[in-house]
Amino acid sequence: MTTFTLSSPDIAPGSTIAQVFEFDGFGCGGANQSPVLRWHGAPEGTQSFAVNVYDPDAPTGSGFWHWYVIDLPPTVAELAADAGAKGGARLPAGARHIRNDYGHYAWGGVCPPPGDKPHRYIFTVHALSVPRIDVPDDAPAALAGFMVNAHTLAKASFTATYGR
Numbered sequence: 816m817t818t819f820t821l822s823s824p825d826i827a828p829g830s831t832i833a834q835v836f837e838f839d840g841f842g843c844g845g846a847n848q849s850p851v852l853r854w855h856g857a858p859e860g861t862q863s864f865a866v867n868v869y870d871p872d873a874p875t876g877s878g879f880w881h882w883y884v885i886d887l888p889p890t891v892a893e894l895a896a897d898a899g900a901k902g903g904a905r906l907p908a909g910a911r912h913i914r915n916d917y918g919h920y921a922w923g924g925v926c927p928p929p930g931d932k933p934h935r936y937i938f939t940v941h942a943l944s945v946p947r948i949d950v951p952d953d954a955p956a957a958l959a960g961f962m963v964n965a966h967t968l969a970k971a972s973f974t975a976t977y978g979r
Contacts, residue, residue, distance in 0.1 A: 817855070817856035818856050819854070819857055819969045819970070819971045820855050820856055821938060821939065821940045821972060822853050822973065823850045823851055823973070825850035825851050828973035829973075829976075830975050831975065831976055831977060832925055832936060832976065834846075835848050836850055836924050836977075838925065838926035840926075841917075841926050843925075843926035843979070845924050845925075847924040848896065848900075848922070848924070849882060849898055849899030849924075850896065851893065851894065851895060852866060852894045852938065852940070853893045854893075854940045856971075857889070857892075857942040857968075858942055858969045861889050861942040861943065861969075862889055862944060862945055863885075863886055863888060863889055863943045863945065863947065864887035864940055864942060865883070865884060865885045865886075865887065865940070865943060865948065865963045866883075866884045866887065866938075866941075867880065867956070868938050868939075869881065869936070869937045870934050870936055870937075871935060872934040873927070873934065874928065875916075877957075880916045880923075881915055881916070881917075881922070881923045881924065881936065882912075882915055882923060883913035883915060883960075884899075884910055884912055885910070885963065886910050886911050887909075887910045888908070891907045891910070894906075894907075897922075898922075899921050899922020900921060903920065913950070913954055913955075913959040914953065914954070914956065926979075927977060927978055929979050931978060932978060933978030934978065935974050935975075936974065936975055936977060937972055938974070938975070939971070941966075941967045941970045942967070942968045943966045943967060943968065944966045944968050950962055
């Protein structure tokens with residue numbers, strides 16, 4: 816049996832995230848580019864994938880969703896550099912962004928409050944038992960997460976940190 820894994824040539828597990836992946840706003844001045852993400856070993860029966868990036872340390876009471884992509888075809892095993900650009904043109908055909916907690920349908924880069932301890936950013940890919948997640952285009956990340964978790968066959972994650 817193959818292990819389901821997620822990796823990035825741009826961000827190693829346990830490493831500090833580079834500034835190019837930092838948000839451009841809210842006092843942050845990064846390039847707001849999403850990293851390359853690659854996965855391998857999805858279980859048999861996978862009909863689609865979802866990818867998300869979550870900060871459990873955000874001072875919101877509920878964490879912060881930086882990126883949520885759903886409806887990635889089962890033939891896709893990578894998101895290219897800056898696939899999270901606004902408008903979705905760099906996403907694989909059929910995939911779509913869910914609104915992140917910045918209110919954008921795109922990658923929302925890391926941007927913890929200045930002086931906070933470095934925040935953890937959890938990058939996750941879900942192998943799903945359905946070809947599409949049945950949520951409206953304006954669904955919040957929490958609703959997408961509910962539906963994704965209800966159809967997850969397997970998931971793979973890694974965590975990296977960022978502080979300023």
